[in-house]
Amino acid sequence: MRTILRYVWAAPATGLGLVLAIVGIAAGGRLALHTGVIEAEGRLLAWGLTHLTWLDRGAAAITFGHVVLARDVDSLEWTRTHERVHVRQYERWGPFFIPLYLAASGWALARGQDPYIDNPFEREAMNPRGGYTRV
Numbered sequence: 001m002r003t004i005l006r007y008v009w010a011a012p013a014t015g016l017g018l019v020l021a022i023v024g025i026a027a028g029g030r031l032a033l034h035t036g037v038i039e040a041e042g043r044l045l046a047w048g049l050t051h052l053t054w055l056d057r058g059a060a061a062i063t064f065g066h067v068v069l070a071r072d073v074d075s076l077e078w079t080r081t082h083e084r085v086h087v088r089q090y091e092r093w094g095p096f097f098i099p100l101y102l103a104a105s106g107w108a109l110a111r112g113q114d115p116y117i118d119n120p121f122e123r124e125a126m127n128p129r130g131g132y133t134r135v
Contacts, residue, residue, distance in 0.1 A: 017067025085125035
């Protein structure tokens with residue numbers, strides 16, 4: 001029962017992730033299920049992650065509920081540990097996660113900090129040595 005509730009609580013974000021994944025793989029890409037999480041990668045997703053994020057060089061991957069969108073298979077592997085922390089954050093915060101994440105980034109920016117690195121949600125997802133780990 002608890003497992004089902006985690007999926008239901010994160011369902012609004014998962015729905016958004018599924019829409020983006022389907023659009024992203026329509027131009028050629030791959031959709032797979034890995035450890036209870038839908039993973040999508042492909043050229044259109046790579047373009048979006050490179051050009052439509054606020055990170056200087058773009059993002060390797062992004063999570064929406066139980067869906068991870070990535071540039072390619074290597075990015076999925078490289079970011080898997082990090083993105084699974086975000087999945088757990090969606091399970092904890094449900095539909096409040098995206099507004100809380102954006103507010104945390106805004107708060108960091110207002111304090112003269114980096115909106116990504118200094119976001120507490122990202123800090124939780126970072127490997128203790130910093131960055132990502134290949135799984």
